Amino acid sequence: MDLRIIKQANTKKIGKQIEYYEEINSTHTYAKQIGEEEKNDGKLILAEVQTAGIGTKGRSWYTGKGKNIAVTIILHPKCKANELDGLTTKIAEIIKQSIYELYGYHLKIKEPNDLMFNNKKICGILTEIHTRGEKIVYLIISFGFNVNEEKFSEETKDLATSLKKETGKTFEREEIIKKIIEKLEEIEY
Numbered sequence: 001m002d003l004r005i006i007k008q009a010n011t012k013k014i015g016k017q018i019e020y021y022e023e024i025n026s027t028h029t030y031a032k033q034i035g036e037e038e039k040n041d042g043k044l045i046l047a048e049v050q051t052a053g054i055g056t057k058g059r060s061w062y063t064g065k066g067k068n069i070a071v072t073i074i075l076h077p078k079c080k081a082n083e084l085d086g087l088t089t090k091i092a093e094i095i096k097q098s099i100y101e102l103y104g105y106h107l108k109i110k111e112p113n114d115l116m117f118n119n120k121k122i123c124g125i126l127t128e129i130h131t132r133g134e135k136i137v138y139l140i141i142s143f144g145f146n147v148n149e150e151k152f153s154e155e156t157k158d159l160a161t162s163l164k165k166e167t168g169k170t171f172e173r174e175e176i177i178k179k180i181i182e183k184l185e186e187i188e189y
Contacts, residue, residue, distance in 0.1 A: 001046065001066075005174035011185045013042035014073055015178075021045075025052040027072035028126055028142040034074070035130065035138035041076040044181065050144075068162070069145040069173050073181070077136045077189035081129055084139065088112045088127045090187060091141060095123055098179040103171075105163070115145075120161035122146050139189065143180075147173050 001020065009015045017040070024030055027045040029052070034040050047070045077084065092109045099105050107123070108116045115123035123145040130137045146162035148170055163171050 001048065002174050003046075005172075006044070006046075006177050006181070009178045009182050011042075011181055014075075014185045015042065015044045015181045017043040019043065019045045021047045023047065023049040023051060026050050027070055028128070028140060031072040031074050031140045031142070032128070032130075035140055038076060040074045040138075043074045044177075045072040045074070046070065046177075067146075067148040067150075067164075069143070069147055069177060071144075071177060072140055072142040073184065075139045075141065075189055077139050079136070079189060080134060081131050081136055084129060084136075084189075087139075087141075087187075088125050091125050091127065091143070091184065092123075094183040094187075095125070095143065095145070095180055098176065098183055099163075102175065102179055103163075105167070117161055117163070117166050121159055122161050122163070122166075141184070145176065147171050147176065 003018050003020055006015055006018060024047045027047050027050065031045055049065045050070050089112050092113065092115055095115055096107045096109060099107055105117065110116050113125040114121050123143060126142040128140045146160060148164040149162040150165060152160050
């Protein structure tokens with residue numbers, strides 16, 4: 001993955017710091033370990049492979065090496081927790097809009113946290129807010145996006161898809177990440 005492309009994103013905070021891993025248990029789990037530190041505000045954690053990627057409802061999320069996006073963003077919002085109601089759906093809208101603007105493909109949102117392409121799951125979003133009383137200590141935004149994956153397990157082959165599987169084309173993961181983080185920075189946190 002060419003991190004230089006991601007670092008060119010037109011953002012003030014998100015993605016200016018990047019931690020990249022060839023392999024990690026979970027970008028989301030790791031973010032929870034370092035999320036409280038103020039210096040990590042806006043940090044992007046990327047992985048080629050997650051050995052214990054987290055999906056919703058405790059399910060695992062598969063990340064094929066060099067084929068998909070596994071990213072977590074750490075933020076330190078100044079707002080109150082209730083002001084982040086509906087955040088996961090807003091993020092889904094941003095990802096949907098980003099893919100449309102980049103490639104003209106229409107994804108559908110399966111609320112609150114999945115994106116579908118041709119009735120199959122292509123992206124999952126996981127958000128987690130850590131608070132102390134009324135104050136938000138940190139916010140974690142994670143998403144897994146199937147970009148160039150061609151092989152799916154027997155149990156997911158009828159449920160999951162990727163951009164490449166649906167279109168036959170290969171896509172630049174960095175371009176997708178860059179577009180999404182530029183739009184994520186527009187949200188008031």
